[in-house]
Amino acid sequence: MNTTRCVPLALAWLLAAAGCSVRLGEPGDGPGARIDPDSIPAVVPRQEPRSRHGNPDSYVVNGHRYHVRDSARGYVAEGIASWYGSKFHGRRTSSGEPYNMYELTAAHRTLPLPTYARVTNLDNGRSVVLKINDRGPFHDDRLIDLSYAAATRLGVVASGTAHVRVRALTSPGEGPVSAHAGDAGAPERPPGGTAPAPQADGRVFVQVGAFAHFANAQEMRARVLGADIRGVDVERGEAADGSRIYRVRIGPLAGNDERHDILRKLDRAGIGPARVVSE
Numbered sequence: 001m002n003t004t005r006c007v008p009l010a011l012a013w014l015l016a017a018a019g020c021s022v023r024l025g026e027p028g029d030g031p032g033a034r035i036d037p038d039s040i041p042a043v044v045p046r047q048e049p050r051s052r053h054g055n056p057d058s059y060v061v062n063g064h065r066y067h068v069r070d071s072a073r074g075y076v077a078e079g080i081a082s083w084y085g086s087k088f089h090g091r092r093t094s095s096g097e098p099y100n101m102y103e104l105t106a107a108h109r110t111l112p113l114p115t116y117a118r119v120t121n122l123d124n125g126r127s128v129v130l131k132i133n134d135r136g137p138f139h140d141d142r143l144i145d146l147s148y149a150a151a152t153r154l155g156v157v158a159s160g161t162a163h164v165r166v167r168a169l170t171s172p173g174e175g176p177v178s179a180h181a182g183d184a185g186a187p188e189r190p191p192g193g194t195a196p197a198p199q200a201d202g203r204v205f206v207q208v209g210a211f212a213h214f215a216n217a218q219e220m221r222a223r224v225l226g227a228d229i230r231g232v233d234v235e236r237g238e239a240a241d242g243s244r245i246y247r248v249r250i251g252p253l254a255g256n257d258e259r260h261d262i263l264r265k266l267d268r269a270g271i272g273p274a275r276v277v278s279e
Helices: 009-017 148-154 214-226 256-268
Strands: 058-061 064-067 076-084 105-107 115-121 127-134 144-147 162-169 204-211 232-238 244-250 275-278
Touching (some): 076 148, 105 148, 115 148, 127 144, 144 148, 204 214, 204 256, 214 232
Parallel strands (some): 076 144, 105 127
Antiparallel strands (some): 058 064, 076 162, 105 144, 115 127, 115 162, 232 244
């Protein structure tokens, strides 16, 4: 578990004055209530202005000067992730937002605040999209500090640290479906955002994605549940080339009214593309 957020008190005051809040480390940081990884609402990247706090041109911690990047565009890095939990829950982050250990957030030393990023645990293949809204960790061997929720999703809580890849998401449409190499991709939605009618009689489903990795399918399932849609499952199958695939489907559905209601909810939540399938 994370014990890396220690800086002298005088430095903390200087950083706070510069708009870069840094919490003092204390022993005993740990998890809060146990979280079901599938119940954690997914983060959907969106355009946000730079925070008024936490974005100085540069700042100094423990004698080392860190230069905040002008942009997150093109940023990809690999390194060690740690996590922070109950000790900091409710405290102000460097961006000014309160730290909520049950949300998918993280701390980074130099990316602009906020930055949306995909973090992949290279030890187990799990991946998550999160919002970077804090500064740290201030140890040379660490790249990013994960919230308790993000560490839970990535399987880092028990081990305390993991080897990860951090990829900034800066373009519209990047996020849980399209930003991860290795996803099988989702079927395209027809022009106008309407789903085609099923071509055969049988059980009807709305399919919101098809993935090569189970963890990414579970992440999409969590997003759908977060949009107040029930009856969503991950089904294992085979792609045309015989490779394993995981389809995220809602249903079976009772009729057109239910299908259209689900498609509207998906649109409002920014989840898609989606299509109607039958079997």
